[in-house]
Amino acid sequence: MQIMSLAAGVVMAGEHILIVEDEADIAELVEYNLARADYDPQCVATGEEGLVQAREAEPDLVILDLMLPGLSGLEVCRRLKADPRTARIPVIMLTAKGEEEDIVAGFEAGADDYVTKPFRPKVLLARVRAVLRRGTGQRRREDDVVDLEGLEIHPGRHEVRVDGEVVDLTRTEFRILQFLASRPGWVFTRSQIVRSVHGDDYPVTGRSVDVQVAALRRKLGAAGPLIQTVRGVGYKMGD
Numbered sequence: 001m002q003i004m005s006l007a008a009g010v011v012m013a014g015e016h017i018l019i020v021e022d023e024a025d026i027a028e029l030v031e032y033n034l035a036r037a038d039y040d041p042q043c044v045a046t047g048e049e050g051l052v053q054a055r056e057a058e059p060d061l062v063i064l065d066l067m068l069p070g071l072s073g074l075e076v077c078r079r080l081k082a083d084p085r086t087a088r089i090p091v092i093m094l095t096a097k098g099e100e101e102d103i104v105a106g107f108e109a110g111a112d113d114y115v116t117k118p119f120r121p122k123v124l125l126a127r128v129r130a131v132l133r134r135g136t137g138q139r140r141r142e143d144d145v146v147d148l149e150g151l152e153i154h155p156g157r158h159e160v161r162v163d164g165e166v167v168d169l170t171r172t173e174f175r176i177l178q179f180l181a182s183r184p185g186w187v188f189t190r191s192q193i194v195r196s197v198h199g200d201d202y203p204v205t206g207r208s209v210d211v212q213v214a215a216l217r218r219k220l221g222a223a224g225p226l227i228q229t230v231r232g233v234g235y236k237m238g239d
């Protein structure tokens with residue numbers, strides 16, 4: 001597709017998106033919808049080709065099917081994220097419906113978001129736009145003050161306020177909140193939260209993340225619902 005547009009002398013202004021999908025009809029559907037939305041899509045059918053193209057074409061985003069012949073989508077994602085040349089390229093995983101464990105594994109492998117098949121093109125496009133937007137410097141620095149619908153986090157002062165009132169949090173609760181708020185709308189798995197917090201007051205496990213989040217929500221009161229459960233995956237901060 002890319003070669004065709006180059007040959008026609010068309011200058012594509014949209015972001016270059018690499019689609020790694022072995023099912024031709026799905027690849028075509030995704031490619032068609034991306035092109036119509038003024039992106040510059042390119043399809044490959046195997047993980048091996050995906051890795052080569054990700055390095056050569058330096059796409060702005062990779063849409064990666066999980067079930068591929070040969071190298072699996074998970075393995076492709078791991079290799080993309082392990083290679084400094086491709087580690088920064090965001091990855092959206094395509095997974096079959098109900099494979100929640102695969103979604104978790106995808107996030108562990110470094111995927112930035114996922115879409116379950118069958119999907120509506122509109123939904124995929126919305127995810128593509130969101131991931132590309134996040135990629136352009138939306139990530140907050142650790143010391144930035146966060147202000148989300150009445151919830152303020154002051155990292156320097158280790159202080160949290162809800163509607164102006166100081167909320168008393170433990171060190172672990174504060175870290176979890178700060179971690180989730182570092183990327184609003186971004187889903188974090190329990191083990192990513194554990195790794196980010198690695199509590200020094202006591203060991204943090206996946207299960208105890210649930211306990212901590214429950215306590216956090218309670219203490220945050222009106223702002224508690226900002227912390228959303230993503231079933232089978234983990235948590236995110238509402239955006």
Ligand code: CA
Nearest residue numbers: 022065067068
């Ligand atoms: Ca497939």
